[in-house]
Amino acid sequence: MSESTTDNYLTHGHGIRSWIFTLDHKRIGIMYMVGILTAFFIGGVFAVLLRLSLWNNTNSAHELYNHYFTLHGTVMIFLFIIPSIPAILGNFVLPLQ
Numbered sequence: 001m002s003e004s005t006t007d008n009y010l011t012h013g014h015g016i017r018s019w020i021f022t023l024d025h026k027r028i029g030i031m032y033m034v035g036i037l038t039a040f041f042i043g044g045v046f047a048v049l050l051r052l053s054l055w056n057n058t059n060s061a062h063e064l065y066n067h068y069f070t071l072h073g074t075v076m077i078f079l080f081i082i083p084s085i086p087a088i089l090g091n092f093v094l095p096l097q
Contacts, residue, residue, distance in 0.1 A: 029092025036087060039079035046072035 012024070019027060050068040053061045 025091050025095045029088060032083070032087035032091055036080055036084050039075055039083075043072055043075040043080055046075060 012018070013022070019031065022028065046068050050065065050072055053064040053068055
């Protein structure tokens with residue numbers, strides 16, 4: 001079998017449906033990584049908004065600061081830090097050992 005026609009977890013099945021309904025632990029781990037990185041960037045947007053509300057020193061900025069601080073903390077804890085270790089290690093790395 002030639003090397004260009006080998007079947008691996010990235011080329012097995014094409015299209016979004018093959019990724020959504022997969023049972024392959026490597027593909028599931030990659031989908032977790034994409035979701036976790038998306039949550040990381042959303043948390044980063046809240047961090048930037050947090051800094052911008054500190055820069056704008058008005059009375060309404062204090063309330064916005066509290067909202068952005070809470071959203072940043074919630075997203076980073078519950079959507080980034082807590083899911084990252086079990087999702088990546090448990091679905092991608094551990095079954096390889």
